Amino acid sequence: MAKRFFYKVFCGFFLGLSVFAPGFSGSIIAIIMGIYHDLVRIASNPFKNLKQNIIFCLPLGIGTVISGVLFIIGFKYLFDTYEKATYFLFVGLITGNLPVIFTEVKKCGFQKRYLIGAIGAFSAALALSIFANGVGQSTAAEGLAASLPILVFGGAAGGVTALIPGMSVSMVLIIFGVYNELIITANSLLHLDFTYLVPFGIFCVCALTGLMLTSRGIKSVFEKFPGFANTMVFGFMAGSLIGVLVQSLQLNDSNFNWLLGGIMLTVGLGISMLFVILARIMDKEERTE
Numbered sequence: 001m002a003k004r005f006f007y008k009v010f011c012g013f014f015l016g017l018s019v020f021a022p023g024f025s026g027s028i029i030a031i032i033m034g035i036y037h038d039l040v041r042i043a044s045n046p047f048k049n050l051k052q053n054i055i056f057c058l059p060l061g062i063g064t065v066i067s068g069v070l071f072i073i074g075f076k077y078l079f080d081t082y083e084k085a086t087y088f089l090f091v092g093l094i095t096g097n098l099p100v101i102f103t104e105v106k107k108c109g110f111q112k113r114y115l116i117g118a119i120g121a122f123s124a125a126l127a128l129s130i131f132a133n134g135v136g137q138s139t140a141a142e143g144l145a146a147s148l149p150i151l152v153f154g155g156a157a158g159g160v161t162a163l164i165p166g167m168s169v170s171m172v173l174i175i176f177g178v179y180n181e182l183i184i185t186a187n188s189l190l191h192l193d194f195t196y197l198v199p200f201g202i203f204c205v206c207a208l209t210g211l212m213l214t215s216r217g218i219k220s221v222f223e224k225f226p227g228f229a230n231t232m233v234f235g236f237m238a239g240s241l242i243g244v245l246v247q248s249l250q251l252n253d254s255n256f257n258w259l260l261g262g263i264m265l266t267v268g269l270g271i272s273m274l275f276v277i278l279a280r281i282m283d284k285e286e287r288t289e
Contacts, residue, residue: 005059011035012063019064019162019169020071021093021271027165035060040163043215069190076187079180084256085264087248092268094171094241101234104165108227117228118235125239128175148199154178155203159210163218167233168240175243178203 011030019026030036042053078086105114154176161167173179182203185196222229 008035008056008059009063009066012060012065013067014063015060016064016067017071020068020075021168021170026169027163027167036163040215040219043163043211046212068186072183072186072190075183079183082253082255082260082264083180084248084251084253085260087244087251088261089264089268090171090174091241091245091248092265092270093272094168094237094244094268096269096272097168098234098237098241101230101237104230105227105234108230110227110231114228114231117232118238121232121235122239125175125236126243128243148202150176151178151199151203152206155206156210159207159212160214160218162207162211163215164233165222165230167236171237171240171244174247175240 014029015026027036030039038056042057046053075086078089154173157172157176158169161172162169170179173182182200185200188195189197189200
């Protein structure tokens, strides 16, 4: 019993990293760890078998909180000191995970007609990134509450994408232009500064609402049309990658130089590759149990 509990804490830790680190898909990690279908079931109807759901989610939540705190503290420093280089790290993280989605596309049987969905998803991600970046530039100095409409849509979109295999929640938050602000807000909450508690709460409510309303539909689409769905995910990630890269190039950062940017890009690629390898190892161990 205790072993299973700590295993779920371990799963929660990696789920937390996959949520906070751009490019990592929490749903893929959940699939590998054998808890994806349970999470979809709980998300679609959290009040059914409430006690069992709480018992199942408690260790996952503990692991997620641990990874979240460590991640937030580290990335708050990076955003404050090396903002532009941090975006290059994100570019590396996202790029390193594109081959994983491409493999899923090939495995499901790619067809040329799927390109329509991929192009549409690519265009949508790029357009969202450009639009949100423009809004963020005009409201960044006014704080999190000033971009409340974007925060609402970003939260809902983050919740919707949380259970889409291959999609990264934080990547979506970046293209909506609220990721940096949420990191800063979460860090302030860790220091018991509740200045932005209300907008942060609104974001969380929107994310949970999006998650619960779409969980069953997403599962159904990926079961019935896996090739088309994964191709759209690939297109969206590719568009997001271009959007994040454009955002990074537009930043003015006196601490940035191209050597540092190259190092951060390489580190991002390396981390994503190590994460993929670790996921495969965990998948093999889970199947042998």
